[in-house]
Amino acid sequence: xxxxxxxxxxxxxxxxxxxxxxVPWNDSRTEKASDVSSQGRISSENLYxxxxxxxxxxxxxxFQNHPAPPRDIWPNDSVNDSIVHVQDxxxxxxxxxxxxxxxxxISQRDTVLPGNAGADTVKVDTLKKRSAGIDVPxxxxxxxxxxYDATTRQAYLYGKAQVKYTNMTLDAHKMTMIMDSSKVxxxxxxxxxxxxxxxxxxxxxxxxxxxxxxxxxxxxxxGFIEHVSTTQGNGYVQGMKAKRDxxxxxxxxKGKYTTCDAEHPHFYLALSRMKVRPAKDVVFGPAYLxxxxxxxxxxxxxxxxxxxxxYSSGIVMPSYGDETTRGFYLRDGGYYFAINDYVDLKLLGxxxxxxxxxxxxxxxxxxxxxxxxNFFVSFLRSVEGEKNMPDYNVTxxxxxxxxxxxxxxxxxxxxxxxxxNFASESxxxxxxxxxxxxxxxxxxxxxxxxxFSHNFTKIxxxxxxxxxxxxxxxxxxxxxxxxxxxxxxxxxxxxxRSKQVGKERWYEKISMSYTGNMSNSITTKEDKLLHSxxxxxWRNGMQHSIPxxxxxxxxxxxxxSPSFNFRDIMYTNKIKRSWDEDNQRELQDTVYGFYxxxxxxxxxxxxxxxxxxxxxxxxxxxxxxxxxRHVLKPSVSLSYSPDFTSSRYGYxxxxxxxxxxxxxxxxxxxxxxxxxxxxxxxxxxxxxxMTLSNNLEMKxxxxxxxxxxxxxxxxxxxxxxxxxxxxxxxxxxxDLSTRIRLKLSKSYxxxxxxxxxxxxxxFNESGAVVTSDRTEWSYGRFGRFGGMSQNISYxxxxxxxxxxxxxxxxxxxxxxxNQDENTSQEEETDTEESNIDPNLKSSQKGAKKVKxxxxxxxxxxxxxxxxxxxxxxxxxxEDRSKEINVRTMRYPYSFSQTFNCSGYVRIADGWNITxxxxxxxxxxxxxxxxxxxxxxxxxxxxxxxxxxxxxxxFNFTFRARANELTDALKWxxxxxxxxxxxxx
Numbered sequence: 001x002x003x004x005x006x007x008x009x010x011x012x013x014x015x016x017x018x019x020x021x022x023v024p025w026n027d028s029r030t031e032k033a034s035d036v037s038s039q040g041r042i043s044s045e046n047l048y049x050x051x052x053x054x055x056x057x058x059x060x061x062x063f064q065n066h067p068a069p070p071r072d073i074w075p076n077d078s079v080n081d082s083i084v085h086v087q088d089x090x091x092x093x094x095x096x097x098x099x100x101x102x103x104x105x106i107s108q109r110d111t112v113l114p115g116n117a118g119a120d121t122v123k124v125d126t127l128k129k130r131s132a133g134i135d136v137p138x139x140x141x142x143x144x145x146x147x148y149d150a151t152t153r154q155a156y157l158y159g160k161a162q163v164k165y166t167n168m169t170l171d172a173h174k175m176t177m178i179m180d181s182s183k184v185x186x187x188x189x190x191x192x193x194x195x196x197x198x199x200x201x202x203x204x205x206x207x208x209x210x211x212x213x214x215x216x217x218x219x220x221x222x223g224f225i226e227h228v229s230t231t232q233g234n235g236y237v238q239g240m241k242a243k244r245d246x247x248x249x250x251x252x253x254k255g256k257y258t259t260c261d262a263e264h265p266h267f268y269l270a271l272s273r274m275k276v277r278p279a280k281d282v283v284f285g286p287a288y289l290x291x292x293x294x295x296x297x298x299x300x301x302x303x304x305x306x307x308x309x310x311y312s313s314g315i316v317m318p319s320y321g322d323e324t325t326r327g328f329y330l331r332d333g334g335y336y337f338a339i340n341d342y343v344d345l346k347l348l349g350x351x352x353x354x355x356x357x358x359x360x361x362x363x364x365x366x367x368x369x370x371x372x373x374n375f376f377v378s379f380l381r382s383v384e385g386e387k388n389m390p391d392y393n394v395t396x397x398x399x400x401x402x403x404x405x406x407x408x409x410x411x412x413x414x415x416x417x418x419x420x421n422f423a424s425e426s427x428x429x430x431x432x433x434x435x436x437x438x439x440x441x442x443x444x445x446x447x448x449x450x451x452f453s454h455n456f457t458k459i460x461x462x463x464x465x466x467x468x469x470x471x472x473x474x475x476x477x478x479x480x481x482x483x484x485x486x487x488x489x490x491x492x493x494x495x496x497r498s499k500q501v502g503k504e505r506w507y508e509k510i511s512m513s514y515t516g517n518m519s520n521s522i523t524t525k526e527d528k529l530l531h532s533x534x535x536x537x538w539r540n541g542m543q544h545s546i547p548x549x550x551x552x553x554x555x556x557x558x559x560x561s562p563s564f565n566f567r568d569i570m571y572t573n574k575i576k577r578s579w580d581e582d583n584q585r586e587l588q589d590t591v592y593g594f595y596x597x598x599x600x601x602x603x604x605x606x607x608x609x610x611x612x613x614x615x616x617x618x619x620x621x622x623x624x625x626x627x628x629r630h631v632l633k634p635s636v637s638l639s640y641s642p643d644f645t646s647s648r649y650g651y652x653x654x655x656x657x658x659x660x661x662x663x664x665x666x667x668x669x670x671x672x673x674x675x676x677x678x679x680x681x682x683x684x685x686x687x688x689x690m691t692l693s694n695n696l697e698m699k700x701x702x703x704x705x706x707x708x709x710x711x712x713x714x715x716x717x718x719x720x721x722x723x724x725x726x727x728x729x730x731x732x733x734x735d736l737s738t739r740i741r742l743k744l745s746k747s748y749x750x751x752x753x754x755x756x757x758x759x760x761x762x763f764n765e766s767g768a769v770v771t772s773d774r775t776e777w778s779y780g781r782f783g784r785f786g787g788m789s790q791n792i793s794y795x796x797x798x799x800x801x802x803x804x805x806x807x808x809x810x811x812x813x814x815x816x817x818n819q820d821e822n823t824s825q826e827e828e829t830d831t832e833e834s835n836i837d838p839n840l841k842s843s844q845k846g847a848k849k850v851k852x853x854x855x856x857x858x859x860x861x862x863x864x865x866x867x868x869x870x871x872x873x874x875x876x877x878e879d880r881s882k883e884i885n886v887r888t889m890r891y892p893y894s895f896s897q898t899f900n901c902s903g904y905v906r907i908a909d910g911w912n913i914t915x916x917x918x919x920x921x922x923x924x925x926x927x928x929x930x931x932x933x934x935x936x937x938x939x940x941x942x943x944x945x946x947x948x949x950x951x952x953x954f955n956f957t958f959r960a961r962a963n964e965l966t967d968a969l970k971w972x973x974x975x976x977x978x979x980x981x982x983x984x
Contacts, residue, residue, distance in 0.1 A: 007352070008869060009336055011967050013938040016747070024451070032338075038752050041658075045472060047945050050312060060835045060960070079442060079503060083231075083710075088216065089116045091980070103725075114606075120564045127633070135371040136165070136166060138163060138164070138218070139163070139164040139165075139167050140155075140161070140162065140163045140164070140177075141157075141160075141161070141162050142158055142159055142160065142162070142175075143159040143160040143161075144158040144159025144160075145157075145158045145714075146158070146161065153178065153179040153180050154176060154177060154178050154179065155176070155177040155179070156174070156175070156176055156177075157174060157176075157177070158173075158174050159173065159174070160173070161173065161174055161175045161186075162179070163175060163184060163218075163445075163939055165218045167204055167205055167606075168202070168203070168204045168212070168218065168221070169202070169203045169204075169490065170184060170186055170200065170201070170202050170203075171196060171200070171201045171203075172186035172188060172199070172201070173187060173188050173189035173196075173197070173198035173199075174186070174187050174189075174213070175187075179894035180487070181217065181219075182215050182217055182218045182219035182220075183215065183216070183217050183218075183767075184215070184217075184218065184904075185213075185215050186200035186213070186215075186216070187200065187212075187213055188212055188213075188216045192942075196212060196512060198211065199211060199212060200214040202214060202223075202225075204248070206279070207229060207230065207248070207278045207279070208231065209225065209228050209229070209230045209250075209933055210228070210229050211225045211226060211227050211228040211229070212226055212227040213225070213226045213227070214226070214228075216244075218247055221244075221246045221248070222243075222244055222245055222246055223243070223244040224241075224243055225239075225241070225242045225244065225250075226240070226241055226242075226244075227239075227240060228242045228250075230250075230253070230276075231764055232276065232278065232279070232282060232305075232307045233305070233317075233964065233966060234259055234962050234963060234964060235257055235258065235259045235282075235307075236256075236257070236258050236259070236260070236261065236265070236963065237251030237252075237255065237256070237274075237276055238255060238256040238257075238258075238268075238281060239253065239254065239256075239274070240252075240253060240254035240255070241254070246834070248276070248277075248278055248279075249275065249276065249277050249278075250755050251274075251275055251276075252271075252273065252274050252275075252276065253273050254271075254272070255270075255271040255272075255274045255284070256268040256269065256270060256271065257269045257271060257274070257282060257284070257305065258939070259939055259960060259961070259962030259964065259965055260938065260939035261939075262938065262939070265939070266291070266292060266937075266938060266939050266940070267289065267290060267291045267292070267939065267940075267960075267969075268289075268290050269284075269287045269288070269289060269290070270287060270288050270289075270290050270295070271284040271285065271286075271287045272284075272285050272286045272287070273285045279307055280306070280307055281304050281305060281306045281307055281366070282305045282307070283302075283303075284302065284303055284304070285302055286299065286300075286301055286302070287299065287302075287303065288300075288313065289785075289969075305964055309345045311338050311341070311798035312338050313335070313336055313338045314335070314336055315335055315336075316332070316333055316335060316336050316346065316348060316629075317333060317334050317968070318330040318331060318332055318333020318334075318350075319331055319333070319970070319972075321922055321972040321974070323352065323432060323974065324975055325354075325384050326352040326353075326354050326355075326356045326382065326383065326384070327352050327353035327354040327878065328352070328353045329350060329351065329352045329353070329356075329432075330350065330351055331347060331348075331349075331350030331358075331432065332349075332350065332640035333348060333349050333350075334346065334347045334348035334349050335347055338375065339912070342365060342366060342367055342790060343364070343365045343695065344363060344364050344365075345361065345362075345363045346361070346362045346363070347359075347360075348360045348361075348362075349360050350432075351740040352383075354383055355383035356380070356381060356382045356383045357380075357381055357878040358378065358379060358380040358381065359378070359379050360376065360377065360378035360379070361376070361377050361378075362374070362375070362376040362377075362879050363375050363376075369407050369409055369410060370406070370407055370410045371402075371404065371405065371406045371407060371410070371416075372405060372407075373402070373403055373404035373405065373418070374402070374403050374404075374437070375400070375401070375402045376399075376401040376402070377398075377399070377400050377401075378398070378399045378400075378427075378431075379396070379397070379398055380395075380396070380397040380427065380430050381394070381395075381396050381397075382395045382396075382397065382426075383396070388684075395426045395430060395563075396424075397423070397424045397426045397427035397430050397431075398422075398423070398424045398427065399423040399424070399427045399431075400420060400422045400423075401420060401421055401422075402418050402419075402420035402450075403418060403419060403420075404416065404417060404418035405417050405815035412963065413454060413455040413457060414452075414453070414454045414455075415451075415452070416451070416452045416453075417450075417451055418449070418450045418451075419447075419448060419449050419450075419703065420448040420449075420469075421447065421448050421738075422446065422448055422469060422471065423446060423471070423473075424476075424526060425473055425476040425526065428473070433540050444472065444473050444474055445470065445471060445472055445473065446469075446470070446471040446473065447468070447469070447470050447471075448468070448469040448470075448471075449466060449467065449468045449469075450466060450467045451464065451465070451466035451467075452464065452465045452466070453465070455575070459489075459648055460489060460490035460492060461487070461488070461489050461490075462487075462489075462490070463486070463487055464485070464486045464487075464488075465483055465485050465486075466481075466483065466484045466486075467480075467481060467482045467483050467484065467486070468480070468481045468484065469481075470812075471526070475525075476525050476526045476527070477523065477524075477525060477526075478523070478524065478525070478526050478602075479521065479522075479523045479530065480519065480521060480522050480523075480786070481519055481521040482520060482521070483519075483520060484517070484518070484519045484520075484521075485517065485518040485519070486515070486516070486517050486518075487514075487515070487516040487517075488514065488515045488516070489513055489514040489515075490513060491511050491512070491513045492511065492512065492513070493508060493509070493510065493511050494507045494512060495507045495508050495510055506552065509550045509551060509552065510548065510549075510550040511548070511549060511550065512546060512548040512549075513546070513547055514544070514545070515533040515544070515545045516542070516544050516545075517542065517543045517544075517677075518540075518541070518542045518543075519540065519541065519584055519676055520539070520540040521538065521539055521540070521676060522537055522538045522539065524537065533591075533616045539571060539674065539675070540571075540572060540625040540676060541570060541571045541675055541676040541677050542569070542570040543567070543568070543569050543570075543677045544566075544567070544568040544569075545565070545566070545567050545568075546565070546566045546567075547563065547564070547565045547566075548563065548565075548566075549562065549563035549564070550562060550563075551702055554606075555608075557608050558606055558607075558608045559606065559607055559608065560604070560605070560606045560927050561604070561605045561606075562600075562602070562603070562604050562605045563602065563604075563605075564600070564602045564603075564604075564615065565600060565601055565603075566598070566599075566600045567598065567599070567600065567680075568596065568598045569596070569597040569672075569675070569677050569678075569679070569915045570594070570595070570596050570597075570787070571594075571595045571597070571672060571675050571676075572592060572593070572594065572595075572672035573590050573591060573592045573593070573595075573805060574590075574593075574595055574672055575588050575589070575591070575671050575672075575673070575674060576588070576589045576590075576591055576653070576671060577589075577653075577655055577667075578655050579655055579656065579657045579658065579667075581658050584659065584660055591671075595650060595672070597672065597680060598678035598680075599641070599644055599682075600641070600642075601639060601640060601641035601685075602639070602640055602641075603637055603638065603640070604637065604638045604639075605635060605636065605637035605638070606635065606636050607633065607634065607635035607636075608633075608634065608635075609631065609632070609633050610631070610632040610634070611629065611630070611631055611632075612629070612630040612631075612632070613627055613628070613629055613630075614627065614628045614629075614630070615627050615628075616628065622858045623701075624701050625698060625699075625700050626699040626700060626701060626709065627698070627699050628696070628697070628698045628699075628714075629696070629697045629698075629699070630694070630695070630696055631694070631695040631696075631697075632693070632694055632832070633692075633694075633695075634691070634692050634693075635691045635692075635693075635825075636688070636689070636690055636691075637688070637689045638686070638687070638688050638689075638818075639685065639686075639687045639688075639689070640685065640686050641682050641684070641685045642684055643682075643684040643921040644680035644681065644682055644683075644685045645681065645682075645683055649680070651670055651672065651679055651680055651681070652668055652669070652670050652778070653668075653669060653670070653671055654666050654667060654668050654669070654939065655667055655669070668850070682728055683727070685725055685727050685728075686725065686727040687725045687726070687872060688722050688723060688724045688726065689721065689722075689723040690721070690722055690723070691719065691721045692719065692720055693717060693718070693719040694715060694717070694718045694719065695715065695716065695717060695718075696713075696714040696715040696718075697712065697713055697714060698711070698712045698714055699711050700712060709800045713738070713742075713743045715741075715742065716741040716742060716743050716749070717739065717740065717741040717782075718738075718739075718740050718741075719738065719739050719740075720736060720737065720738045720739075721736070721738075722734060722736050722737075728768060730773050730775055731758075731759055731771075733758045733759070733775065734758065735755050735756060735758055735783070735786065736755070736758065736783050737753070737754075737755055738753065738754050738755075738756065739750055739751070739752070739754075740753075741876040749792075750792075750868040752788060752790055754785070754786070754787070754788040754794050755785075756782065756783030756784060756785055756786065757771075757776070757783055757784040757785075757786050758775050758776065758777075758781060758783055759771050759772060759773065759774065759775055759776070760772055760774055760775065760776045760778075760781075760784065760882065760889055761784075761889045761890070761891075762774070762889070769884055782889065785893075786825065786877075786878065787875070787876045787877035787878060787893070788875070788876050789873070789874070789875040789876070790873070790874055790875075791871065791872075791873040791874075792871070792872050793867045793869065793870065793871040793872070794869075794870055795867060795868070795870075796867070796868045796869075796870070797865070797866060797867040797868070798863060798864065798865055798866050798867075802941040838875045864905065864906065864907060865905075865906045866903065866904065866905040866906065867903045867904055868901065868902075868903035869901065869902050869903055870899075870900075870901050870902040871898075871899070871901070872897070872898070872899050872900075873897065873898045873899075874893075874895060874897045874898075875895065875896040875897075876893055876895055877893065877894060878890075878891040878892075878893060878894075878898070879891055879892055879893065879894035880940075882894075895921075896921070897921035897922070898918065898920055898921065898927075899918055899919045900916075900917070900918035900921070900927070901916070901917055901918065902915065902917075903915060903916075909936075910935055910936035910937070911934075911935055911936075912929070912933075912934045912935075912936075912940075913931070913932070913933050913934075913935075914926070914932045914934075915929075915930065915931040916929070916930050916931075917929040917930075917948075917949075925949075925950075926949045927949065927950075928947070928949055928950060929947070929948040929949040930945065930946065930947050930948070931945070931948070932944065932946075933945075934944035939960060939961055939962070940959065940960055940961060941957075941958075941959060941960075941961050942957070942958045943955075943956075943957050944956045944957075952975075953974070953975045954973075954974065954975050955972075955973075955974040955975075956973045956974065957970065957971070957972050957973075958970065958971045958972075959971070959972075
């Protein structure tokens with residue numbers, strides 16, 4: 001009996017040590033869980049403790065009622081047969097493993113020495129332990145059951161099985177784990193329809209691999225996978241058979257690579273063999289293109305797809321195509337330099353078969369919480385036609401773009417920004433990308449600016465420095481200002497006490513400020529800019545402005561504001577003019593020096609606000625109108641400035657002109673007429689200006705408003721301005737300027753301004769029409785209408801038209817009524833108990849069914865999203881090119897009208913049509929007309945665009961949407977616009 005006891009003890013010790021890292025044992029040494037999640041963590045200490053408890057309890061019927069695992073879990077396995085005979089083979093296993101000598105040694109050591117009763121004499125365990133295979137715990141779970149076979153040291157997991165080891169996770173429907181070799185075999189579940197679910201999914205870090213069958217060794221990290229699929233970058237990799245080495249590299253055969261995320265990809269590259277380095281690249285051998293399961297005769301011997309997620313340098317693959325004028329091309333190819341974490345550089349080039357080429361450089365820079373920007377420069381050398389032919393032409397073009405912005409948090413009082421958009425006159429016409437972009441191609445002006453400013457908050461002083469450039473792309477004229485310095489001092493009160501005590505005194509309301517400007521500018525052609533002289537061709541000067549004003553209240557309701565303005569101008573040159581009697585032409589001589597000009601004026605203004613209320617007669621207007629309010633804002637101002645044309649100021653000079661007939665005349669001019677800030681040219685002025693502004697509103701009762709009242713703007717503003725010059729000897733009255741603004745709706749406000757001339761036309765002695773000194777009012781006529789301009793735009797879409805139609809037909813009211821009734825019915829039927837979980841309530845509410853929109857016949861409502869933007873501009877002016885009406889002394893009016901429209905129509909999901917056009921009523925021509933059609937093909941995109949007016953061109957593109965394949969899988973066909981030469 002004692003020998004049998006030791007035999008069982010040694011058997012359990014050997015078995016427990018071998019599987020201590022995998023399976024938690026209970027008293028029966030078998031675990032099975034049905035319809036519950038089985039999970040745990042195995043340790044050798046627990047196994048040893050459980051085995052000791054089992055020995056103390058006597059021999060255990062460990063394998064009775066043990067369910068035999070299915071034979072198809074692991075091929076060529078005799079586990080099922082061995083489990084049945086486990087109890088009969090215990091003795092044979094002990095004899096074959098340990099032998100009789102081993103049992104004798106154990107028996108000898110398990111003795112009690114005299115005098116040490118109860119002491120354990122086994123001091124050292126001389127039994128050699130077997131390797132567990134892995135050295136860290138393995139976490140596992142299964143939703144259906146878990147079965148362990150102690151004889152074969154295999155564990156079987158059924159139903160959503162999962163095994164975790166370090167950073168590796170394996171999920172599958174069923175798994176078989178071999179403890180000795182750390183191997184795991186995983187399979188999916190095939191339903192009755194033959195569809196596999198709960199496929200084996202292997203995850204390590206950010207990488208995920210899905211397959212149908214998988215065998216992995218957690219110790220060596222090697223594996224064999226069948227029908228594997230994984231995601232690398234923006235692409236998807238599939239393979240019939242794959243091997244994984246210990247470094248995580250996969251070797252696949254009969255693979256596929258695609259960027260289509262559909263379950264059955266619309267296209268893919270069929271790869272014979274490939275090597276996948278996760279998150280790095282895919283290198284493959286012979287491959288060919290397959291579209292919609294149709295192999296195409298497009299094959300390559302080898303290739304690779306990089307998937308480097310790190311910021312690194314690399315080659316930029318060029319795009320290819322053909323262009324009618326310049327031939328076949330390779331463009332936008334080059335190299336990208338990842339300089340550091342703050343700056344990068346991209347160098348690109350393009351070359352054409354007929355001699356054209358181009359280079360470009362672009363850099364992005366960014367420093368967090370400091371600044372960021374982009375700089376781009378491009379040079380094009382375009383060759384058109386053939387040498388020694390009439391149409392041969394070579395043009396050189398340049399474009400510079402620079403954007404820079406500074407983070408406001410870096411320095412709140414300092415700003416620096418740049419918006420540079422410079423391009424030579426011919427660049428957009430020679431740039432292939434701009435040629436088919438109507439906005440870029442027809443852009444007539446470009447503006448660039450670079451500015452710096454700093455505020456000295458303690459003294460209220462601000463300094464700004466800027467440079468501005470304006471280009472006219474039609475005639476290559478540029479206006480450059482470099483630099484422009486501005487210094488301004490915020491408004492301050494020089495007479496205000498530092499500590500206010502009592503009421504504010506009248507002189508404490510006097511305030512003043514200062515603004516100084518210095519500028520240097522030139523207006524020239526772009527080809528002459530670099531050859532200009534800084535002193536002779538550039539204009540420069542300085543200007544100072546000091547306004548002083550105050551505001552007082554007179555008679556409690558009238559605001560009186562006196563003001564005084566002083567202006568000072570400084571120039572470094574002036575132009576002296578004289579008459580060359582021999583050559584009969586005017587001579588100009590530039591005199592350099594320091595010249596100072598100043599001017600001043602003073603003004604006094606008064607304004608107030610008057611309110612008038614009118615309550616309509618209820619018998620006539622009803623009781624819905626509560627009141628009508630009229631706001632009247634009259635203002636009067638008086639200004640005075642001296643005669644700066646007087647000789648004592650020196651702002652004007654004269655020279656004597658003798659023409660070829662001997663007629664002598666005196667010509668007056670200003671030597672500062674070309675000055676940057678002009679010159680004081682006003683004669684004595686004592687002007688009285690009057691302005692009258694009106695506002696009319698009405699308050700009505702409203703049931704929709706929560707207050708029960710609603711304001712309606714009848715006339716938002718109706719104003720007129722007229723002035724009278726007290727110092728003028730002739731025509732003292734100015735023209736009447738009027739403006740009106742009406743709020744027609746919440747989203748649209750109509751505004752218009754018009755000028756009515758005060759003085760009438762008359763014939764002079766020579767019969768020419770001139771402006772007389774007699775007013776229109778003296779003839780009993782209102783001021784002569786000088787013209788106006790107005791632009792109206794509106795956007796229509798399918799939703800606005802539907803709402804308008806429902807309103808006109810009464811459907812809108814019925815829909816709102818039905819909606820309210822449905823809402824009330826839902827509220828009545830929505831009875832809830834107070835003891836229900838609030839989260840459950842919200843989930844039930846969120847799960848309510850939403851009725852689909854149907855038409856009158858019960859079918860699903862058909863809708864095509866569309867939008868149409870309409871813009872109409874009209875200008876009315878006196879046409880002096882026509883004869884005047886002698887009876888009314890008025891010129892006939894002419895109109896200048898323009899009409900523009902643009903919009904889109906989405907005829908179906910993925911189909912989109914856009915268009916834009918216009919019409920010039922003056923020239924009776926259609927303006928630029930373009931149309932484009934785009935189609936979203938899931939993993940491909942197709943677009944076609946045409947230009948119909950004023951020239952014709954087309955552009956068709958079909959390409960893959962993924963960035964990795966957009967330049968490789970594409971087809972472009974485009975035309976070009978050029979002036980053809982008549983050869984006959």
